[in-house]
Amino acid sequence: MAEAPADQLRIPTPALTALVSDIFVAAGCDAAESGRIATHLVGANLAGHDSHGVVRVPRYVEWLEAGFVVKGQDAEVVTDGGAFAVLDGKWGFGQTVAPQAVALGIARAQQHGVCVTALRNAGHIGRVGDYAEQAIAAGLISIHFVNVAGSVLVAPFGGVERRFSTNPVSIGVPLPGKPLVLDFATSLVAEGKVLVASSGGKKLPEGALIEPDGRLSTDPHTLYGPYEAVGPRNPSNGKGAIRAFGEHKGSGLAFMCEMLAGCLTAGGTSGPVNERGRIANGMLSVFISPKHFGTQAEFERMGLVYADWIAETQPANPAEPVLLPGDPENQRRADRTAHGVPLPAETWSNILATATRLGVKSPV
Ligand code: NAD
Numbered sequence: 001m002a003e004a005p006a007d008q009l010r011i012p013t014p015a016l017t018a019l020v021s022d023i024f025v026a027a028g029c030d031a032a033e034s035g036r037i038a039t040h041l042v043g044a045n046l047a048g049h050d051s052h053g054v055v056r057v058p059r060y061v062e063w064l065e066a067g068f069v070v071k072g073q074d075a076e077v078v079t080d081g082g083a084f085a086v087l088d089g090k091w092g093f094g095q096t097v098a099p100q101a102v103a104l105g106i107a108r109a110q111q112h113g114v115c116v117t118a119l120r121n122a123g124h125i126g127r128v129g130d131y132a133e134q135a136i137a138a139g140l141i142s143i144h145f146v147n148v149a150g151s152v153l154v155a156p157f158g159g160v161e162r163r164f165s166t167n168p169v170s171i172g173v174p175l176p177g178k179p180l181v182l183d184f185a186t187s188l189v190a191e192g193k194v195l196v197a198s199s200g201g202k203k204l205p206e207g208a209l210i211e212p213d214g215r216l217s218t219d220p221h222t223l224y225g226p227y228e229a230v231g232p233r234n235p236s237n238g239k240g241a242i243r244a245f246g247e248h249k250g251s252g253l254a255f256m257c258e259m260l261a262g263c264l265t266a267g268g269t270s271g272p273v274n275e276r277g278r279i280a281n282g283m284l285s286v287f288i289s290p291k292h293f294g295t296q297a298e299f300e301r302m303g304l305v306y307a308d309w310i311a312e313t314q315p316a317n318p319a320e321p322v323l324l325p326g327d328p329e330n331q332r333r334a335d336r337t338a339h340g341v342p343l344p345a346e347t348w349s350n351i352l353a354t355a356t357r358l359g360v361k362s363p364v
Contacts, residue, residue: 008342008343008344008345009342009343009344009345009348010339010340010341010342010343011340011341011343011348011364012340012341012364013042013046013336013337013340013341015363015364016042016045016054016340016341016364017038017039017042018038018363019351019355019360019362019363019364020034020037020038020041020042020054020057020351021034021035021037021038022034022355022360023057023061023351023354023355023358023360024037024038024060024061024064026355026358026359026360027061027064027065027358028064028071029064029071029072029093030071030072033071033072033093033095033096036093036095036096036099037060037093037095040095040126040127040130041053041054041056041057041095041126042054042341043127043130044126044127044130045336045341045343046332046333046336046337046341047127047129047329047332047333048328048329048331048332048333048336049127049129049190049192049329050192050196050201050202050343050347051189051190051191051192051193051195051196052126052127052190052192053341054341054343054347054351055192055195055196055199055201055343055347055350056124056126056192056195057350057351057354058232058350058351058353058354059232060124061354061358062232063123063124063278068091068123068278068279069091069092069093069123069124069278070090070091070092070093070123071092071093072092073089073090073091073092073093073096073097074090074092074096074097074100075087075088075089075090075092075096075097075098075100075101075119075122076088076090077104082108082112083108083109083112083113083114083115083116084115084116084117084118085101085104085105085108085115085116085117085118086117086118086120086265086266087100087101087104087117087118087119087120088119088120088121089101089119089120089121089122089123089280089281090121091121091122091123091278091280092122092123093123094122094123094124094125094126094281095125095126097119097122097123097125098119098122098125098131098281098283099131099134101117101119101122101283101285102117102131102134102135102142102285103134104117105117105135105142105285105287106134106135106138106140106287108287109140109287109288109289109292110138110140110289112292113288113289113292113293114286114287114288114289114292115286115287116284116285116286116287117283117284117285117287118264118265118266118282118283118284119265119267119281119282119283119284119285120149120265120266120267120268120280120282121149121267121280121282122267122280122281122282122283123280123281124279124281125146125281125283127183128144128146128168128169128170128183128283129170129172129181129183129326129329131144131170131283131285132144132170132171132172132181132182132183133172133179133181135172135174135287136172136173136174136179136181139174139289139290139291140172140174140287140288140289140290141171141172141173141174141287141288141289141290142170142171142172142285142286142287142288143169143170143171143285143286143288144168144169144170144171144283144284144285144286145167145169145256145257145260145261145283145284145285146167146168146169146170146257146261146281146282146283147165147167147257147258147260147261147262147267147269147270147281147282148165148166148167148270148279148280148281148282149262149267149268149269149270149274149276149279149280149281149282150268150270150271150274150276150277150278150279150280151165151235151270151274151279152164152165152270152271153165153166153187153191153223153235153241153242154166154167154186154187154241154242154243154244154254155210155241155242155243155244156244156251156254156255157244157247157248157250157251157252158248158251160210160211160212160213160214160240160241161212161241162241163270163271164186164187164244164251164254164255164257164258164270165187165191165270165279166185166186166187166190166191166242167185167186167187167253167254167257167258167261168183168184168185168186168190168257169182169183169184169186169253169257170182170183170184171183171325173303174290175300175303175304175307176300176304178304178307178324179326180307180324180325180326181325181326181329182325182326183325183329184245185245186244186245186250186251186253186254186257187242187243187244187245187250187254188205188207188208188242188243188244188245188250189204189205189208189242191223191235191242193208194208194209194220194223194224194242195220195233196344196347197218197220198220198221198224198227198233199344199346199347199350200344200345200346200347201344201347203218204218204220205218206218207243208242208243209222209223209240209241209242209243210222210240210241210242210243211239211240212239212240216243217240220233221238222238222239222240222241223235223238223240223241223242224237224238225237225238225239229346230346230349230350230353231350258270260284261281261282261283261284262282264284265282265283265284267280267281267282268280268282307324310322310324311323311324
């Protein structure tokens with residue numbers, strides 16, 4: 001698969017993780033939380049999802065400084081139904097409160113066979129596939145519906161106005177030796193991909209954005225309005241929208257993320273008004289323990305046979321074999337772990353500018 005352009009910098013994983021962690025310590029987080037944020041963001045880069053990687057560092061720090069996200073919070077269990085629970089993230093860092101909800105869901109599914117967790121008011125939880133991977137590591141299937149309360153970026157099918165956020169969905173399946181992780185935004189591109197494109201990274205695909213007059217666009221200014229080469233991007237400055245993927249089907253899935261992750265968790269939907277003045281992720285997760293269903297051996301046998309059959313499909317292009325959900329991430333992880341994380345120069349300067357402002361020296 002195509003890697004980042006050769007003119008991008010390659011930063012070794014340990015140095016990048018240490019720098020990001022030091023930035024959050026300097027911004028006031030404790031070492032454990034800073035390490036979790038750094039490991040998660042660098043992990044997203046390693047998986048190839050640069051949109052949810054270290055490009056987010058300046059914005060996360062700004063959110064912390066503005067009080068939009070709160071350091072040192074633990075998710076609070078507000079309803080405990082045994083095989084289901086409602087948790088309030090209390091605007092804590094997503095990288096802290098989402099793993100806590102996931103850990104509870106895993107423990108309860110191992111006890112009851114299934115567990116549904118409804119997490120609300122979580123700071124940005126990042127790459128949702130990370131949570132599916134945590135469930136896979138415990139031998140569980142998991143399904144995650146996510147919304148972003150208070151954020152409107154995406155036009156529903158047939159519309160030009162923003163109504164949804166990028167509302168990701170992830171499904172993880174623990175086949176032995178073949179972990180399957182489906183994980184994508186229901187927008188044609190994640191907002192972070194527009195952020196990456198605006199910082200000199202990978203260009204947006206055709207028709208990713210839509211102008212208020214209905215013209216399709218690939219120009220990040222459609223979302224962010226005017227911006228400087230180095231510095232923050234604010235989606236509220238743009239007049240256009242990101243488009244939902246898959247026409248009416250992706251738009252319908254995005255709508256259901258609002259129902260499940262926004263309404264059922266009671267964390268709130270993308271709109272029509274953002275009464276809280278800040279955004280938060282909601283996540284409805286379902287954890288399933290195959291062994292409790294009494295069919296684990298058959299499930300694994302059938303699953304492996306089927307997954308192999310799909311991977312062996314005659315490719316349309318001989319140079320591009322058919323991949324399973326999670327394959328691209330595994331391939332990128334292997335490459336980037338060995339050779340470092342490629343970053344556009346602008347992303348790197350934005351991170352260094354944040355580090356310098358907080359008195360942190362870069363180890364690179
Ligand atoms: P994407 O379009 O790159 O799709 C990724 C998914 O498609 C993965 O499951 C991958 O394995 C699979 N895939 C990719 N290429 C494939 C191929 N050739 N064959 C088979 N499968 C393939 O992802 P995206 O929509 O850009 O989302 C990026 C990330 O953004 C995700 O990790 C998502 O969780 C995250 N996100 C988070 C939020 C949030 O609020 N926290 C919001 C939106 C997106």
